[in-house]
Structure formats: C-alpha cells, structure tokens
Amino acid sequence: MNDDTIRTAAMLAIGDELLSGRTKDKNIGHLADVLQIAGIDLREVRIVADDEVAIIEAVNTLRNRYDYVFTSGGIGPTHDDITADSMSKAFGVDCIHDPAAMTLLSEMYARRGMEFTEARKRMARMPQGARHIDNPVSTAPGFVVENVFVMAGVPQVFVAMLDNVVATLPAGAQVIARSIPCPFGEGDIGTPLGAIQKAHDNTSIGSYPQFKGDRFFTEIVVRGRDVAAIDAAEADIKAMIETLSRSSEGVGERV
Amino acid sequence: MNDDTIRTAAMLAIGDELLSGRTKDKNIGHLADVLQIAGIDLREVRIVADDEVAIIEAVNTLRNRYDYVFTSGGIGPTHDDITADSMSKAFGVDCIHDPAAMTLLSEMYARRGMEFTEARKRMARMPQGARHIDNPVSTAPGFVVENVFVMAGVPQVFVAMLDNVVATLPAGAQVIARSIPCPFGEGDIGTPLGAIQKAHDNTSIGSYPQFKGDRFFTEIVVRGRDVAAIDAAEADIKAMIETLSRSSEGVGERV
Structure with missing residues (x-):
C-alpha cells in the first residue's frame, strides 16, 4: 500500500543512561532516517528516565497526538526495566507474562542448557493482548499496543526490530529532500531565501550552516512531496546563488 | 556556591533537520555530560521541529517543571530560525532587535567590511529584557529569559555558549557514578540485582547490556550523591558477582 496520506510519528527513548550522558543515543537518528525513507513524518522526540510517571505521561500524550509512537529501551530483565509495566498502565491493561513469549524464551534457554530465571521471564512480560515484534x-520480543511500537534500547536489537515494524506499515508519499550546496553564509542568503520560501509554500526550505576553518558555508535543503514544486524552488535558489556570486566580495562567511 | 539542593533540568533541541535524519544531534549527549559534572539532574529531553506552536508548548511545559531549560537551534539569520520569536511569545514579551546585540554585530561586520544585512540583523533579535549568552x-549571542537558556544548534557554538552558561549556575551536589563491569548477562543478575537495589534505596543502580560477539555482558552503574551509600551498594554487587562466578556455567550470556 502506498498512498498520499501524510502519517506522523513520535519517538520516546527511555533510559536513565541517556540523560546521565553515560550512553549517547544512536536510535533517534536511525529512526529518523528510516521514517524519512518510509514517507512517515517524525514530528517529535522525547527522552525520559526509567520513571513510571514520566513514561506514562509521555506515551499517552504522544499516542493521542501522532499516528505512530516508537519507543526504545527498558524491556530487559532487570529491575530498572519498567517499560512493559508502564505501557500496561498507560493503556489500562494488565501486564502479563505473555504465553507465546514465555514459550519462545523457555525453548531458547532450554536449547542452550541455561536456566530460565525469574529475571529472564521478565522479558516475556507485556500488556495483555499486545502483538509481538x-x-x-536475542529472541525476547518487543511488542505493539494499538499505535505504540515498543522496542529494545540496544542499538543492534532496535535496528532489527524496527526493520520488522516498518515492513508492516503503509508507506506514505515519500518526502524528497534535495540538497543544494551554497558558497555563502546564512547572513548573505537569509533575506532572499526567506522570499523564495514564501513563493514556494508547498515546499519546506531549510538552510544549515557549516563551519569550516574560519568561515560559514551553507547547505540548503528543499523538502517536499511534489517533484515539480521542488524543481521550481531549486531553480530559484540556484538563481539566487548565481546573483550573489556576481555581486559578492568572495565566498564563505567569515566568523 | 555549592550546596546539596538537587537542581533539575530539561533540554529542548529545535530543528527540522534533527527529525528528518539529516543532522544527527550531538548537543544532547554533550549537555548530559556537562550537567552530570555540574551536579544538575537532566530529567527530560524533547526534540521539536522549527514550528512555533510546538516550540512554545514544549518550552512552557519544561520551564514550569524543571529548574533550568537549555535549548539548541533556530537562532540563526534565516527564515526557518524562529526560536527568538517563539520564546518571546512563550514569555508574552516583544521580540526586539536587542540594542547591545545590534552594536556587537554591526561592529563585527564593520571590522570585516561586510554588509550588516537584514538577515544578519535577525541574529540580534531576542525577547525584550533577555540577557546575553x-x-x-561567531559573535551572535544566545540569550537567557528567566530559567531558559537559548543557545545555537551548531555544535561548536553550542559547546562554547554552554561553557559560559554553566559557569554562572550554582553547582549542586555532584552525582557520583561508579561503574562495575559484570561478566554475566542481565538474565543472570536481574533477580539478585533487583534485591540489591531494594536494599540500597539511596542509590540508583542501572545495568546496561553490552553485546560483544555472540554474548551479552553487563555494565552495572551505581549512582548517588552519598559516597558511603555507593560503597555499600558496590560491595553487595561485587559479592553477587563473586557468588555467581562460583556457581556459573561460564561467563557471558549467549544471544
């Protein structure tokens, strides 16, 4: 399925370690890349601690506001993994040892001759009625409740789970992003670029300063879902750069 | 000044490019590191688009909830830099071309023989009454309104501005984090570690799986503000590892 509906999403990254600086998040950027390709608009990201009140408040706000919510973290076997309990409370359902997940995990540990400890059984817990991811x-599944996709925080596992999730989502009209390198700083292009954005309001034009040596350059990015609109905006931006180049004292904006 | 008050903080990272995947944020992790050292608890992070409604809602929620809010992004010279306007609306004050910032910037451009364009003048805009950062x-200042510190998104500039900000904040009692490498996976340690956390409730004990080859190891981190409490928890964790080592089938938890 591929249609023109614009679908929106949020991410909720869960974990004390992201807020203490101990772990530098890698999942947000990966999700952003994957959703861009899938044509789903990532509109907001939140990072919260392993704190039930914070998790419940964030997921309830985000799931009512966006089409999809993707979460990372807090579904392992230890005492600070409270995402399954928090999601169950957010949806007002019991948090259970899911029978199918218990079977998966018990068989996996049996094959390996390892004890299926109480801690390991925690990884089978999820809101009653959740579907597996x-x-x-590492076998222990993530889970889906309504529009919320609950995944692991370990990047290797998050990536693998997200691949499984994205394959099940209807693809939206893909956002095309066209990048135009610009040899001027934002101070030179700000006013004319603002006028170009106004004239092409079915595209979104961003400019990103790049600091190289002692000068700022700019990357201009035109985003949209309509190729003709993007072509038109790009043409105006290139004309602007051409005009500036003729009148310029030189390229790059010194800091 | 250094006292035992626990001060809390949030970060608000602003920018379409963070949500499209085009830019991978580096400022969140840096802020987390700096606040950890300063003894300030980072409790929540949000990333929102260059969207006035989203920025205003987020900053108003966060500034009422935490002692400090640190923002990044959206204070450059182009049309999509709307942070100064959004902050002014959030605080219900006018967004003005700050006279001192106009002087700073006009002198800087004059020294360099560059035109002080309308776009460049945008970088002097801030809520009336704001203090500079x-x-x-690159000269163009960030600004402070009440407990909100508005900084640039370009990492080199964010880092420099944050250094100036942190020097002005009262240092809290520093959080000490002690890391204990553990040769077992979370499935082996989950239950005993949960009991240790319960017995040491003036510390916060986290466990972080590390995936190496085909096995999970764990890093256990004890955090707190009281050295004696951390020592006591650490001793119990080391005893747990010792006990597990004697009874174990081998180290590392196979995936």
Whole structure:
C-alpha cells in the first residue's frame, strides 16, 4: 500500500543512561532516517528516565497526538526495566507474562542448557493482548499496543526490530529532500531565501550552516512531496546563488 | 556556591533537520555530560521541529517543571530560525532587535567590511529584557529569559555558549557514578540485582547490556550523591558477582 496520506510519528527513548550522558543515543537518528525513507513524518522526540510517571505521561500524550509512537529501551530483565509495566498502565491493561513469549524464551534457554530465571521471564512480560515484534538478535520480543511500537534500547536489537515494524506499515508519499550546496553564509542568503520560501509554500526550505576553518558555508535543503514544486524552488535558489556570486566580495562567511 | 539542593533540568533541541535524519544531534549527549559534572539532574529531553506552536508548548511545559531549560537551534539569520520569536511569545514579551546585540554585530561586520544585512540583523533579535549568552565563536549571542537558556544548534557554538552558561549556575551536589563491569548477562543478575537495589534505596543502580560477539555482558552503574551509600551498594554487587562466578556455567550470556 502506498498512498498520499501524510502519517506522523513520535519517538520516546527511555533510559536513565541517556540523560546521565553515560550512553549517547544512536536510535533517534536511525529512526529518523528510516521514517524519512518510509514517507512517515517524525514530528517529535522525547527522552525520559526509567520513571513510571514520566513514561506514562509521555506515551499517552504522544499516542493521542501522532499516528505512530516508537519507543526504545527498558524491556530487559532487570529491575530498572519498567517499560512493559508502564505501557500496561498507560493503556489500562494488565501486564502479563505473555504465553507465546514465555514459550519462545523457555525453548531458547532450554536449547542452550541455561536456566530460565525469574529475571529472564521478565522479558516475556507485556500488556495483555499486545502483538509481538520479532527479535532476530536475542529472541525476547518487543511488542505493539494499538499505535505504540515498543522496542529494545540496544542499538543492534532496535535496528532489527524496527526493520520488522516498518515492513508492516503503509508507506506514505515519500518526502524528497534535495540538497543544494551554497558558497555563502546564512547572513548573505537569509533575506532572499526567506522570499523564495514564501513563493514556494508547498515546499519546506531549510538552510544549515557549516563551519569550516574560519568561515560559514551553507547547505540548503528543499523538502517536499511534489517533484515539480521542488524543481521550481531549486531553480530559484540556484538563481539566487548565481546573483550573489556576481555581486559578492568572495565566498564563505567569515566568523 | 555549592550546596546539596538537587537542581533539575530539561533540554529542548529545535530543528527540522534533527527529525528528518539529516543532522544527527550531538548537543544532547554533550549537555548530559556537562550537567552530570555540574551536579544538575537532566530529567527530560524533547526534540521539536522549527514550528512555533510546538516550540512554545514544549518550552512552557519544561520551564514550569524543571529548574533550568537549555535549548539548541533556530537562532540563526534565516527564515526557518524562529526560536527568538517563539520564546518571546512563550514569555508574552516583544521580540526586539536587542540594542547591545545590534552594536556587537554591526561592529563585527564593520571590522570585516561586510554588509550588516537584514538577515544578519535577525541574529540580534531576542525577547525584550533577555540577557546575553556570549558567543566567542561567531559573535551572535544566545540569550537567557528567566530559567531558559537559548543557545545555537551548531555544535561548536553550542559547546562554547554552554561553557559560559554553566559557569554562572550554582553547582549542586555532584552525582557520583561508579561503574562495575559484570561478566554475566542481565538474565543472570536481574533477580539478585533487583534485591540489591531494594536494599540500597539511596542509590540508583542501572545495568546496561553490552553485546560483544555472540554474548551479552553487563555494565552495572551505581549512582548517588552519598559516597558511603555507593560503597555499600558496590560491595553487595561485587559479592553477587563473586557468588555467581562460583556457581556459573561460564561467563557471558549467549544471544
């Protein structure tokens, strides 16, 4: 399925370690890349601690506001993994040892001759009625409740689970992003670029300063879902750069 | 000043490019590191688009909830830099071309023989009454309104501005984090570690799986503000590892 509906999404990254600086998040940027390709608009990201009140408040706000919510973290076997309990409370359902997940995990540990400890059984817990997200890396599944996709925080596992999730989502009209390198700083292009944005309001034009040596250059990015509109905006931007180049004292904006 | 008050903080990272995947944020992790050292608890992070409604809602929520809010992004010279306007609306004050910032910037451009364009003048805009945050990299200041510190998104500038900000904040009691490498996976340690956390409730004990080859190891981190409490928890964790080592089938938890 591929249609023109614009679908929106949020991410909720869960974990004390992201807020203490101990772990530098890698999942947000990966999700952003994957959703861009899938044509789903990532509109907001939140990072919260392993704190039930914070998790419940964030997920309830985000799931009512966006089409999809993707979460990372807090579904392991230890005491600070409270995402399954928090999601159950957010949806007002019991948090259970899911029978199918218990079977998956008990068989996996039996094959390996390892004890299926109480801690390991925690990884089978999820809100009653949740569907699984397969985990090809380490077996313990993520889960889906309504529009919320609950995945692991370990990047290797998050990536694998997200691949499984994205394959199930209807693809939206893809956002095209066209990048135009610009040899001027934002101070030179700000006013004419603002006028170009106004004239092409079915595109979104961003400019990103790049600091190289002692000068700022700019990357201009035109985003949209309509190729003709993007072509038209790009043509105006290139004309602007051409005009500036003729009148310029030189390229790059010194800091 | 250094006292035992626990001060809390949030970060608000602003920018379409963070949500499209085009830019991978580096400022969140840096802020987390700096606040950890300063003894300030980072409790929440949000990333929102260059969207006035989203920025205003987020900053108003966060500034009422935490002692400090640190923002990044959206204070450059182009049309999509709307942070100064959004902050002014959030605080219900006019967004003005700050006279001192106009002087700083006009002198800088005059020294360099560059035109002080309308776009460049945008970088002097801030909520009326805001204090400056010095920008040693590229002159255009960030600003402070009440408990909200508005900084640039370009990492080199964010880092420099944050250094200036942190020097002005009262240092809290520093959080000490002690890391204990553990040769077992979370499935082995989950239950005993949960009991240790319960017995040491003036510390926060986290466990972080590390995936190496085909096995999970764990890093256990004890955090707190009281050295004696951390020592006591650490001793129990080391005893747990010792006990597990004697009874174990081998180290590392296979995936």
